[in-house]
Amino acid sequence: xxxxxAMKRSSVIxxxxxxxxxxxxxxxxxxxxxxxxxxxxxISGERDKxxxxxxxxxxxxxxxxxxxxxxxxxxxxxxIGGMFYSYAAxxxxxxxxxxxxxxxxxxxxxxxxxxxxxxxxTENHWVMYYTGIYLAAQTWPNEDRSQWFNGKxxxxxxxxxxxxxxxxxxxxxxxxxxxxxxxxxxxTFITPVLTLYxxxxxxxxxxxxxxxxxxxxxxxxxxHLKGNYCGGHSRDYPEDIINPLAAPAALWAxxxxxxxxxxxxxxxxxxxxxxxxxxTVIGAISSYRLPDIIFQIAxxxxxxxxxxxxxxxxxxxRFGLEKNPPVFKYTYMTSxxxxxxxxxxxxxPIQQHTWDVTYVSDKPNNTIFTLHPFYSGKELAMFFPEEQxxxxxxxxxYHKIYTNPNKWNSSSPYEQTxxxxxxxxxLYSIGKDAMHPHIDGFFPKNLDERVEDTSGWIFCRxxxxxxxxxxxxxxxxxxxxxxxxxxxxxxxNGVVVEVGSLDEDGSFEQFKQRITKGKPEFKGxxxxxxxxxxTRSGHHMKFTFNGERILNGxxxxxxxxxxxxxxxxxxxxxxxxxxxxxxxxxxALDFNTVSIKE
Amino acid sequence: MIPxxxxxxxxxxxxxxxxxxxxxxxxxxxxxGDQPSFYAAVFLNRGHVSGGASSNIGLFRREVGxxxxxxxxxxxxxxxxxxxxxxxxxxxxxxxxxNGLHRSTDGGxxxxxxxxxxxxxxxxxxxxxxxxxxxxxxxxxxxFKSTNEGKRWEKKMKGMEKWYVQQIIIDGKxxxxxxxxxxxxxxxxxxxxxxxxxxxxxxPGILTVLQHPVDPSVLIVGTEDDGVxxxxxxxxxxxxxxxLPRTAFYALRSxxxxxxxxxGGYKSGLWKSGDMGGTWSLVWLAPEVxxxxxxxxxxxxxxxLIIGTNGQxxxxxxxxxxxxxxxxxxxxxxxxIELYP
Numbered sequence: 001x002x003x004x005x006a007m008k009r010s011s012v013i014x015x016x017x018x019x020x021x022x023x024x025x026x027x028x029x030x031x032x033x034x035x036x037x038x039x040x041x042x043i044s045g046e047r048d049k050x051x052x053x054x055x056x057x058x059x060x061x062x063x064x065x066x067x068x069x070x071x072x073x074x075x076x077x078x079x080i081g082g083m084f085y086s087y088a089a090x091x092x093x094x095x096x097x098x099x100x101x102x103x104x105x106x107x108x109x110x111x112x113x114x115x116x117x118x119x120x121x122t123e124n125h126w127v128m129y130y131t132g133i134y135l136a137a138q139t140w141p142n143e144d145r146s147q148w149f150n151g152k153x154x155x156x157x158x159x160x161x162x163x164x165x166x167x168x169x170x171x172x173x174x175x176x177x178x179x180x181x182x183x184x185x186x187x188t189f190i191t192p193v194l195t196l197y198x199x200x201x202x203x204x205x206x207x208x209x210x211x212x213x214x215x216x217x218x219x220x221x222x223x224h225l226k227g228n229y230c231g232g233h234s235r236d237y238p239e240d241i242i243n244p245l246a247a248p249a250a251l252w253a254x255x256x257x258x259x260x261x262x263x264x265x266x267x268x269x270x271x272x273x274x275x276x277x278x279x280t281v282i283g284a285i286s287s288y289r290l291p292d293i294i295f296q297i298a299x300x301x302x303x304x305x306x307x308x309x310x311x312x313x314x315x316x317x318r319f320g321l322e323k324n325p326p327v328f329k330y331t332y333m334t335s336x337x338x339x340x341x342x343x344x345x346x347x348x349p350i351q352q353h354t355w356d357v358t359y360v361s362d363k364p365n366n367t368i369f370t371l372h373p374f375y376s377g378k379e380l381a382m383f384f385p386e387e388q389x390x391x392x393x394x395x396x397x398y399h400k401i402y403t404n405p406n407k408w409n410s411s412s413p414y415e416q417t418x419x420x421x422x423x424x425x426x427l428y429s430i431g432k433d434a435m436h437p438h439i440d441g442f443f444p445k446n447l448d449e450r451v452e453d454t455s456g457w458i459f460c461r462x463x464x465x466x467x468x469x470x471x472x473x474x475x476x477x478x479x480x481x482x483x484x485x486x487x488x489x490x491x492x493n494g495v496v497v498e499v500g501s502l503d504e505d506g507s508f509e510q511f512k513q514r515i516t517k518g519k520p521e522f523k524g525x526x527x528x529x530x531x532x533x534x535t536r537s538g539h540h541m542k543f544t545f546n547g548e549r550i551l552n553g554x555x556x557x558x559x560x561x562x563x564x565x566x567x568x569x570x571x572x573x574x575x576x577x578x579x580x581x582x583x584x585x586x587x588a589l590d591f592n593t594v595s596i597k598e
Numbered sequence: 599m600i601p602x603x604x605x606x607x608x609x610x611x612x613x614x615x616x617x618x619x620x621x622x623x624x625x626x627x628x629x630x631g632d633q634p635s636f637y638a639a640v641f642l643n644r645g646h647v648s649g650g651a652s653s654n655i656g657l658f659r660r661e662v663g664x665x666x667x668x669x670x671x672x673x674x675x676x677x678x679x680x681x682x683x684x685x686x687x688x689x690x691x692x693x694x695x696x697n698g699l700h701r702s703t704d705g706g707x708x709x710x711x712x713x714x715x716x717x718x719x720x721x722x723x724x725x726x727x728x729x730x731x732x733x734x735x736x737x738x739x740x741x742f743k744s745t746n747e748g749k750r751w752e753k754k755m756k757g758m759e760k761w762y763v764q765q766i767i768i769d770g771k772x773x774x775x776x777x778x779x780x781x782x783x784x785x786x787x788x789x790x791x792x793x794x795x796x797x798x799x800x801x802p803g804i805l806t807v808l809q810h811p812v813d814p815s816v817l818i819v820g821t822e823d824d825g826v827x828x829x830x831x832x833x834x835x836x837x838x839x840x841x842l843p844r845t846a847f848y849a850l851r852s853x854x855x856x857x858x859x860x861x862g863g864y865k866s867g868l869w870k871s872g873d874m875g876g877t878w879s880l881v882w883l884a885p886e887v888x889x890x891x892x893x894x895x896x897x898x899x900x901x902x903l904i905i906g907t908n909g910q911x912x913x914x915x916x917x918x919x920x921x922x923x924x925x926x927x928x929x930x931x932x933x934x935i936e937l938y939p
Binding site: 078081082114115116118119120121126130145146149150151152160163164167315317318319323385386387388389390394397 | 641642644656672673674675676678696697698700708709710711714715718719721738739760761762764781805822845846848864888889891908
C-alpha cells in the first residue's frame with residue numbers, strides 16, 4: 001500500500017475518532033465523546049475473538065498483530081457463519097479494509113461465497129442477516145451467482161435484502177417490533193441498524209437507518225431509568241431479569257445516556273459475566289449521534305409520567321387467529337422506580353418478562369416481580385415449526401431453563417395484568433394440567449426492609465422506593481442465593497402491588513400507613529376471578545381474569561392504546577409518524593416521507 | 599416430521615429405481631459401482647446454537663455400501679426436506695430449508711436459492727413430475743407455487759382456513775391433484791393448487807400424509823395425538839389404524855410395491871401394516887430413540903429399512919427390522935431419507 005493509501009487510511013481513522021468533535025453536542029451529552037473513546041480503548045484491550053474487538057484494536061492502534069490473527073481465524077473457520085457473522089464481518093470490512101492485507105480482505109469476501117450465512121428464524125436474526133447481505137451486495141456489485149453462497153447475484157441479493165429491510169422498517173414504525181424492548185436483544189437490533197446507517201450508500205436507506213436508530217433509542221429512553229431497561233420485555237435472560245443492569249442494553253445506556261455512571265464491565269456485581277461480543281463498539285465508532293431530545297427523554301425524571309405503547313407478538317405460525325396480535329404495554333416512571341407491565345398471556349415464547357418494579361439502587365438485583373413458570377410444546381409450536389412433542393426439550397438444550405419450575409422468565413396463558421399508575425393487579429388462573437402449578441415472586445435479599453404486616457401486606461423498602469405487595473392466597477418463602485423466592489401454590493391466585501417513594505409518600509412508615517388503610521376485595525375470587533382495589537390515591541380498580549379492566553367505573557380498553565402515548569413519545573398505530581417531545585423541543589419521525597422534522 | 603415430502607414422485611422414483619436395481623442385479627449389499635446414494639435432510643443437531651459454529655446440519659449424502667455421511671452443501675443450513683426430479687439427462691436436486699428452497703442442477707456441486715424473504719422456512723417441496731418448471735412449497739405461511747422453476751412464487755391458499763402448511767404432495771396418478779397437510783386438516787386441490795378443500799380427517803393435528811404408491815385412493819395420515827388415520831376412498835371417510843399407540847406419528851412410508859406400510863413417531867417405535875394401514879404391529883422399539891422422524895425402505899430389498907431419528911441420527915436394519923445398527927449422523931434430527939442417483 002502506497003503513501004496515498006496510507007494517508008487515506010489515516011484520514012478514515014482520524015475521521016472516525018474526531019468526526020463527532022466537529023459537531024456541536026449538547027451540554028447534556030458532552031461527555032459522550034469521552035465515553036466512546038473510553039469504550040474503544042477498553043474494547044481494544046479485550047482478548048475475545050470477534051469482529052468488534054478486531055475493529056476496536058485497529059482504531060485504537062493496539063495489538064494489531066493479534067487483531068490480524070483473530071481476523072484470520074474468524075475468516076478461516078468455515079464452521080462459523082450465519083446472521084451474527086454476516087453483518088459483523090461486512091461491518092468490520094467496511095471499517096478497516098483500507099488497513100487490512102489483501103489476503104484478509106479476500107477472505108472476508110470469500111466468506112460470503114463459501115459459507116452458509118444462515119438467516120435464522122426470528123426478527124433479530126433477519127435484521128442482522130439482511131443488513132449483512134445488503135452491505136455485502138452493495139460492496140461487491142455486479143458479481144454473478146457463482147460468487148455468492150446462495151447462488152444469487154449481487155443484484156438479486158441486494159434486492160432481497162433491501163426488500164426485507166424496507167418491510168421491517170415499515171412494520172416496526174407502524175405496529176412495532178415483535179422482539180420489543182429486550183434488554184438483551186436490544187444489541188441485535190441497534191448494532192446492525194447503526195452499521196446500516198454508517199455504510200448504506202443509498203441516501204434513502206441511510207436516512208431510514210438513522211430514523212430506526214432514533215426510534216429504537218427513543219423506545220428505550222421512555223422506559224429507561226439510570227441504565228435499567230424497565231417494565232415488560234418481550235425477551236430477556238433470567239440473570240438479566242433479576243439483575244437489570246447486567247443486561248447488555250445497560251452498556252448502551254452508559255454510552256448514549258450517560259447512565260449508570262458506573263463502568264459496568266468493571267462491576268462484577270452488575271455484570272458477573274461478559275456476554276456478547278462488545279457490539280457497543282459500533283456505537284462508539286459510528287457517526288450517528290443521538291438527538292439531544294432522546295437524551296433528555298432518557299434522563300429527565302423530574303416528573304412522574306405514564307407511558308403506554310403497543311407492539312406486536314412475534315410471528316404466530318399456528319394455533320393462533322392472527323399472525324401478529326397486538327401487545328399492550330404500560331409503564332409508570334418516577335425518579336426512584338418504574339412499574340411496568342404487559343397485558344399478560346403468551347406474547348413471546350420462552351423469555352417473556354411480563355411485569356416488574358425496577359428501582360434505582362447501588363445494589364444489584366434491583367427488581368421485584370412475579371410470574372407463572374409456564375412451558376408447553378404447543379406454546380413453542382405457535383412460533384416454531386418443529387415437533388411440539390419434543391420442542392420443549394430441544395429448547396431446554398439451548399436455553400437451559402425453559403422447563404425449569406424455578407425459572408425467572410416466562411410467558412403464561414394463565415397470567416394477566418391490570419396496571420394504573422403505580423398500582424398493579426396480577427391475576428392467575430392456572431390450568432389443572434399446567435406443568436408447574438405455582439406462582440413465584442422475586443424479592444432481592446438486599447432489600448433494606450421486607451416486612452410481613454398483620455394486615456396481609458408485605459412491605460419492602462429499597463432505598464427511597466417502597467413496595468406494598470398483597471398476596472391473595474397463602475404462600476411460603478424460599479431462601480436462595482441472592483433472593484427470597486415467594487411461592488404460592490394456589491391455582492386461582494393473584495397479587496396486588498402498589499409502589500411508592502420518598503417523594504410520593506414521605507417516610508416508609510407513612511407509606512405503610514396509607515396502604516394499610518385499604519386492601520383488595522376479592523370475595524368469591526375462585527368463582528369470579530375478580531379483584532377490586534382502591535389505590536392509596538383513591539383510584540378504584542376492578543379486574544376480572546379474562547374479563548374487564550375497570551378504572552373508576554369506566555372500562556379500560558387496551559385496544560384504545562396508541563402506538564406510543566406519553567409526555568415524551570406519541571404516535572398512532574399504522575400512521576408511520578412518531579413524535580418526540582421534550583419541553584419546547586419536537587422531533588417527528590415520518591416514515592411515510594422518510595423525513596425528520598424538528 | 600415429514601417422512602416423505604414429495605411422496606408420490608419420490609415413491610414412483612424409488613419404485614423405478616428399485617425396479618432398475620433389481621433388473622440390474624444391484625441390491626443394497628452390493629458395493630461400489632455407479633450406484634445411487636442415500637440423502638438425508640438434517641434440520642437440527644443437538645448442541646447447535648443459532649449463529650454459532652456449525653454442528654452438522656444440512657444435506658448429507660452416503661453412498662450405498664459406505665458408512666460415512668458427508669455434508670454435501672454448506673453446513674449450518676436447516677434442512678427440512680429434499681426433493682429430486684429427473685428426466686433423461688436433466689436432473690434437479692432440491693433442499694427445503696431455513697434459508698429457502700435451494701436447487702442444484704449439477705448434482706449438488708452448486709446451489710441456488712429460488713425463494714426470497716417473503717417465504718420464510720420452507721418445510722416441504724413437491725415437484726411436478728411432468729413439468730420441471732412447476733414447483734410447490736409448504737411453509738408456515740401457506741402453500742406457494744411457481745410455474746417458472748422458482749423465478750416467481752404465488753401464494754395458493756384459496757379454501758384453506760389456516761396458514762400453517764407442513765407438507766405438500768402430488769397425487770401419483772394425476773399431477774394436478776395435490777394434498778396439503780395444514781394446521782387444521784388435510785386438504786386436497788384438484789386444480790394444481792388454485793382451490794383447496796378440507797378432507798375432514800376428523801382429528802386435530804395432522805402431521806404427515808402418505809398416498810399409496812399403487813392405489814391412489816388409499817391415504818394415510820399421521821396425527822399429533824391419535825396415531826394414524828386411513829382412508830381407502832380418496833379421503834371421503836377415515837378410520838383409525840388399529841393397534842397403534844395414541845401418540846404423534848411423524849413418519850410414514852410404503853414399501854415400493856405398496857404391500858407394507860411403516861409408521862414411526864414420538865416414543866412409538868417402528869410399526870408396520872400389511873393391510874393398507876388397517877392394522878399395525880410393532881417392529882422395533884428402542885428406549886434410546888425418542889422419536890422417528892423419517893423412514894426409508896430400500897427399493898429391491900424390502901428387508902433393508904432405514905430410519906431417521908430426533909437426535910440419534912440414522913438406524914438401519916437389513917433383516918426387516920429385527921436388528922438395528924446406528925449408522926451415523928449421531929445427534930442429528932433427520933427429517934427425510936431418500937435414495938437418489
